[in-house]
Each structure stands twice: as structure tokens, then as C-alpha cells.
Amino acid sequence: MTEASTLLEMRSITKSFPGVKALADVNLVVREGEIHAICGENGAGKSTLMKVLSGVHPHGSYTGGIVYRGEQMRFHGIRASEQAGIVIIHQELALVPGMSIAENIFLGNEPRRRGGIDWKASRRRASELMDQVGLREDPDTLIKDIGVGKQQLVEIAKAFAKDVKLLILDEPTAALNEDDSQHLLDLLRGFRERGITSIIISHKLNEIEAIADSITILRDGRTIETLDVKADGVNEDRIVRGMVGRELSSRFPDHTPDIGEVFFEVRDWTVQHPSSAERLVCKGSTFHVRRGEIVGFAGLMGAGRTELAMSLFGRSYGTYLSGRIFKDGEEIQLKSVADAIRHGLAYVSEDRKSIGLNLLDAIKTSMVAAKLSKITRRGVIDPVREYRIAEEYRTSLRIKTPSVDEGVVKLSGGNQQKVVLAKWMFTDPDLLILDEPTRGIDVGAKYEIYGIIQRLVSQGKGVIVISSELPELIGLCDRIYTAFEGTITGEVTRRDADPEVLMKQMTAMKKSPTS
Amino acid sequence: MSRIKDLQKNLFGGTASNARQSGMIFTLVAIVLLFQIWTGGLTLTSGNLIAVVSQYSYILILAIGMLMVIVAGHIDLSVGSVAAFTGIVVAKAMETYSLPWPLGIALGLIVGASIGAWQGFWVAYVGVPAFIVTLAGMMLFRGGNQYIGNADTVPVPRDFREIGAGFLPDVGPDTGYNNPTLLLGLVACAGMVWREWKARQTRREMQADVAPVWITGIRLAVMLGAIVFATLRFAGGRIGTSLPISGIILILLVLAYSYYTRNTIGGRHIYAVGGNARAAELSGVKLRRVNFVVMMNMSVLAALAGMIFVARSAASGPQDGLSWELDAIAAVFIGGAAVSGGLGTVSGSIVGGLVMALLNNGLQLEGVGSDMVQIIKGLVLLFAVAFDVYNKRQGHFSIIGSLMRPFRREEPPGPAGPASDPDKTLVAG
Secondary structure, eight states, X not given: OOGGGEEEEEEEEEEEETTEEEEEEEEEEEETTOEEEEEOOTTSSHHHHHHXXXXXXXXXXXEEEEEETTEEEOOOSHHHXXXXXXEEEOSSOOOOTTSBHHHHHTTTSOOEETTEEOHHHHHHHHHHHHHHTTOOSOTTSBGGGSOHHHHHHHHHHHHHHTOOSEEEEESTTTTOOHHHHHHHHHHHHHHHHTTOEEEEEOSOHHHHHHHOSEEEEEETTEEEEEEEHHHHTOOHHHXXXXXXXXXXXXXXXXXXXXXXXXXXXXXXEEEEOSSOTTOEEEEEEEEEEETTOEEEEEEOTTSOHHHHHHXXXXXXXXXXXXXXXXXXXXXXXXXXXXXXXXXTEEEEOSOIIIIIOOTTSBHHHHHHXXXXXXXXXXXXXXXXXXXXXXXXXXXXXXXXXXXXXXXGGGSOHHHHHHHHHHHHHTTOOSEEEEESTTTTOOHHHHHHHHHHHHHHHHTTOEEEEEOSOHHHHHHHOSEXXXXXXXXXXXXXXXXXXXXXXXXXXXXXXXXXXXX | OOHHHHHHHHHHOOSHHHHHHHHHHHXXXXXXXXXXXXXXXXXXXXXXXXXXXXXXXXXHXXXXXXXXXXXXXXXXXXXXXXXXXXXXXXXXXXXXXXXXXXXXXXXXXXXXXXXXXXXXXXXXXXXXXXHHHHHHHHHHHHHHHHHHHTTSOEEOOTGGGHHHHOBOOOOSSOOSSOHHHHHHHHHHHHHHHXXXXXXHHHHHHTTOOOOOHHHHHHHHHHHHHHHHHHHHHHHTSSTTOOSBHHHHHHHHHHHHHHHHHHHBHHHHHHHHHHHOHHHHHXXXXXXXXXXXXXXXXXXXXXXXXXXXXXXXXXXEOTTTTTXXXXXXXXXXXXXXXXXXXXXXXXHHHHHXXXXXXHHHHHHHHTTOOHHHHHHHHHHHHHHHHHHHHHHHHTXXXXXXXHHHGGGSOOOOOOTTOTTSOHHHXXXXX
């Protein structure tokens, strides 16, 4: 690579937070017009590095230099970096739901005319930008009325409105389904043709393998290596090796299933959407779980898997219309979350930050929150038992924290997920429903979570895993149901499970003429 | 870790949630000392301390309930009106039907509970924001007070006045002090020693670090000193005075509610609801019931505060309880509660309330006009919360918290450890 083609060079960046060195002597070289991936486990320093680059951590709060288009850069804020054409799109989208697409694209950057907003120009330019990102919507559509995939595109259009030269995407496909992810990746390829450089941070290694030109791997705040995808013949296993510093022989722990009889059964479960009476989110779903079995639920966005799980869990979603639940041969009524917990159900939600955890809580408080009665006598909490139980889970689940008195907010994603798992293991469930249990979690922690799931089923519990990652379902589950728009469309055993079969069933209804 | 640092950490608690509170205790002590000097020793006289307690106990009682309302993520603007309404109903009932005073108090509590159930119903079961429900209640019950009392004052019988203006009787040998107050002080000292011992016991059972004995000793000495001082002051006032009955009611409530919010399932559910209502619901917490109980409890305490006030002023009037809600809310926020709910303690709110009360009292002693008093109180509220916001943004929890920071146990910066990616937590926070 020649000096001329280098767009960005970050030289020996070191950034410390009180008590922690987040980045130590990190180097990053990005060539003009390439797609550069940054990989690393959670906590490796990826986000911090990008915050240094975009000026969120202002010049002076770190050491080292940033050379961008041949010049030394000293960004004091995100506005300064945006003026230089560096735009970062965060995982949590920064859009105003009640405003239109056009308004969001030009938010803070409105086309003006005689002291007011030039609505005509705004709409026209929004349409142009939307064309560039392949978003076919009316610019006056409100953000809340479009899906998360399209919202992502609005963010990119917004970046284009700022005349972007270097686009940084932090976990862009984490919340997207397969179709939308594919569209986004195609889009990035298109940008490359047009000479726009992108930096992409992602946990989805297959995507990185497919799209990136070069990959920089970080580990523990250090640069491990930079790989050239074509020259080095990079594949997923190679990336994983760099990220974890060891060869992962398998991404799933060894496990010999010991499957018992059917103990949980749902028949003709039908649930109506909470706000629109015509829409059914579950249409006569029937399925069962055996003791010691890991059952997967595969489906695209809108398949109704989360809705199914939450409506079973004490009718926490939508309006119950009909259907029966049987446990150990007897019909049970689960009209509230308390009922569900009493009958041995546990639901680990897909969104641990907004509905899974109280982020103000200490680790120990979170762990016992779903069954306080276990540590109380006559309504009074026993702090010693609380502490001991939390310590036990900390050790057995290998939660990395100096103390269970720390706030959960301080933990990394994987450790937070372990706290949520502990919280539900503490309720002594017979059936655990895990909704996207490894979303946003690094490879090492994923492996551990799989191990925990396998330990649970070997104790004779049943586990339902809802996941959007097919390799995860195939590697982990004994049996997989597929769902499409509220209907269970198929059932595949471990032996027959392969991505193609599943994908066909997950989209089966799309091809049928009736819908 | 040097001994000084050890001492600081253990005396004031190194944890973030205590930091604001201990900061406020410093402020309280500073205010007391400042006024003590400024007023030439008037602040800490028996007479003045007794006056402060009887003058502000009802606001502090409101602050207890308000803390729980705010922790649950709501607000209650109606407490002043509810207090006034209850006061007039009780006064009128005792006047018209010559109701004996214990029945009067029972009636007042029932009125409070009914109002609370009414407001709780709208908040918890219909889902109208508490701000609106209680804003409506503020007008509703103020109007109710004036309707029932014909916008006039209604006197209350002598016996009833005891709960607001009464003192403990002088019994036992002539010690030169009020004996029941001395006895209370003794009980408080014993309780404090027992609590310290119990806390050490608990920490030992958890196999956590137990503070060295000498630290516990110093802490106990400071606290016992404060109790003994207060006891002698309250017991040593004018003949016939003591710790006011209203002060005793307040202390009992503070102890009971502190215990409830810290150590029981019900208390923890309030924090869970305020911290993340949806997560609490999905953990089996009965959201509606918690909201209902919190709102109802507030009105019962408001009724109690109203009766104490009426008893103290010997009559119920149309202007009773004006802007009490604001004093109570201010006390809670000065005491460290979060505007968004989920954080705060009863004891913090009491300290916050005392800061306001002593400020008020000291300025009045100095003859500062009520205009200036209002201005100063407003600024204190603003700066107290602004300080906290500013320090949170700096990644510290408070000035005290940041002073304590170097003394906290450092986290091992292990690979992919919890603290090795502080950005993530900032985003999350």
C-alpha cells in the first residue's frame, strides 16, 4: 500500500479511563475507498477507538495522533469531525420517531430560506439522498412508521447530507433481519464503487468476511493485527482466532443431549395485536418441549416469535384470544407474570437493557429480583442470603466483576446477559425461554452462554431459544420450529437442520399465492 | 490504604448512592454551624430546636411519602390540599358531632386513605399521569376545604391539639431535665450501638471486609455524641416542654419507612418500578398495585400531616397547606432522589428537609424577610441538583463521591473485564 492511498491513520492511540486503560498504543490504517472492518470482543476497545476518531473523546483526552487526508487532526467534538466528513452511525439510532424522514435527515442542518426552513428544498434533497441509499418511501413518512431496517438507511442518508467521506457503522446489522442486512451490505459495496470509505464494526463475522477489504483486530485495547482479506485468505475461523487469541475448535461446547418426555405443550395459541384488532400476531400456534431438550424458534422479523413467547409468559403481550397450555399433562392458566413464574416459566427478553434489567440495580439486586420470596422471611429481605446467592452465581457463571455490589450498568453485554440468566435460574424454572440470548455478545461469552444453556437442559429443564442467527440455532438446538408472520410453518430436527431448509420454511408463506 | 482514607471511606460510606447523602449531611452541619455563629448561639438553643421540630415535622412527614412517590417515578402535587381538606373535615366533625379526638384522628386517616384510593385508581388503573391526577386533586381538595369550611377557620378541641403542640409529660425524679426525653435518648443510643454491631455481624457473615474496630468506634462516638447532645437540648428546655409529640411521630415514621423501603419486598418493588417499570413487570412485580399503594400512602401521610398542622395552629383554615407539596418535593430532591425515579432514600429526604428547615429557621432568626428566604431556598434547590447533574456527567456521582473515588477498591482491568469498556456503560447510562 502506498502512502498516497492512505485516508486515515491513527497512530499509537492510548486512552485511559479512571482505573482502566481502554486503548493502549492502538494503530489503525484505513486506505481510501475500502471497507475496513474492526473486530474484537466486547470491551476490546472498538467503540472507544471510534469515539476518539469522531471527537466524542476530544483531542487532549488521549495520546497519539490522527492523520486524516494527510493532515494532523485535533477534533474537539463530533461537529468538528463531521465537518471533516467523518460520520459515525451508532448502534442505537439517533432519530426522532415523531418527525418525518426528511426532517430527520436535515435535523440540525436544515436548508434555510429567509430565516425559515426551506421545506421544498428539504423534501427534494431528501428524495435525492434517499435514492442514493435505496430507500423508497415518501420523505414525509414519520420515522416511527418505518421498520428498523429503513431507519438505518435514513441514518445513512443523513450522513450523506453531511457530505460524508468516511462512514463509520457501529454494529449496523445487529437489529436487522437477513433481507435488510443484505441490502445494507450491498449498499456499502455500492459506496465503495463510488469511492466512499467505510469502517464497519460488527460481531457478525460472516458479513465481515463477505464484505471487508481489510480487517483490524483489537484485543484488550491493543491492535493485534491487520489482515488483508484477499491476500491473507481470511475466513471466519481466522478472525475468531485473532479475536480470542486461541483457536476455537468449536463454537459450541460438546453436549450429549439426554431428552426425556414431553412436559410442556401449547395448543392453538392465538393472540391479537395490542393495538389493532384485525392483526393476529400468533395464529393457532401448537408446539411442545421435552425435558432436557433445546428447542429453537427460527423466523424473520415479524414472524411473531417474541410475541408468542411474551404472550405465553403471563400474557405480557397482546390480547389473548384462545389456546391452551399444558405442563406435565395438566392444563395451566398463566394470566400474569407471577402465575408464569410460579408454574416454572422464565422469559429472558431480547432487549436486556430496556426491559430485561433495571440498570440502576446492583448485580445482586438484579439476580434475586424475580423471586424475592426465596430470600425473605415474613416480607423482610435477608441481605446475607442475597449476597451469598449472588456470589454463587458470580462464580458458577463466571461473571467478571470485582463485586456483586457493583451496578449492572458497569458490566459488558455478555456479563449483563449472564446476570439476566442468573436472575431467571434463581426462579427454579422448568422451562426457560431465551429470546436472542447472544445478541450483541462477543464470541467468547457466546460460547459460555451456550455452555450454561446446555447445563440447564442436562438438569432436565427445557429451553426454548429464539434466535435470528441460523448457525446458532443449528449448532445449539435439538429441534427447530420455523415461524412466519405468526404461523408455525415447520419443524426440523437437529439431523435435518441446514440453513437452506430453514430459510425456505421461514419464508414459505411469501411464495404462496394467498398472501 | 492509609488510615485516614480508611476512616473517610468507612465513616461516610464509599458507595455512590450514599455520596450525595453524606454531602448533604456536611451541608446540614455547615448550615447549623454557620447560623449558630451568625445568630450568636440562638440556633442550637433548646427553645429554637423544639420550635424547628414542631414547625417542620409535617413537611418532613410529607417528604417520606413523597420520596416513595418520586422513587416510583411519579409526583404528587395534591398533598397540601389533601392535608387542608382532611384538616377541615376532622375539625368540622369534631365541632359539629363532638367527636372524641381519637375518632377524629381515625376519621382523618380514613379520609386520607379514601382520597389516596381515588388518586391511586386514576394513576394505577386508568393510567393518567400522576402529575395530572394530583394537579386535579390539588384544585379539587382545596375547593373541598373551602366548601366544607365556608372559607373560614374551624377551631379544634384542646385534646386534639396534643398531636401538634403537645409535649411529653414531666414524670419521675427531678433531674432538671424532661425524663421521658432522656429515656428516649437512651433508647436511641442503645439502638445505634445494636445497629452498628448488627451491621458488622452481617458483613462478617458475607465474608466481606469488616471495618476496623477503631473506625466503628469513632463513627459510633460521633453519632452517640449527636444523639446525647440532641437529647439534652430537647430535654432541657423550658419546664413543660420536651421533644414534641409531632417529632416523636416523625421519628417513628422515619424508622418504619426506612426499614420498609430498604428491607422488604414491597419496598424493593417500588425501586424496581421506578428504575424500569417494564422490567419490573416482566419479573412478576404487580405494577398497578405498587403504583396504587404508593399514591394512597402519600395521601394518608398528607392527612396525618394536615391533622398535625391543624392541631398545632388550634384551628383549620382555608389557607392551610399552601405550597407544602413544593417544600416536600424540594426536600426529596435535595436529599438525592433522581427526577426520573428509581433512586433515593427516606433518610436522604429527611436530611434534605432538615437543610431547608434550618435554612428557613436561621434566616428568620436573623430577621431576613420571607422574600429573601424564598430566593435563597430556590437557589439551594437548584444548586444541589445541578451539582449532582454536573458531577454525574463528569462520571462521578458527587463531589464527595469524587473525593472518595481514589479510595474505592480498584477493579482489575482484566481482559474483556466489566470496566475495560467504559464507553459502553456511558452509552447505557
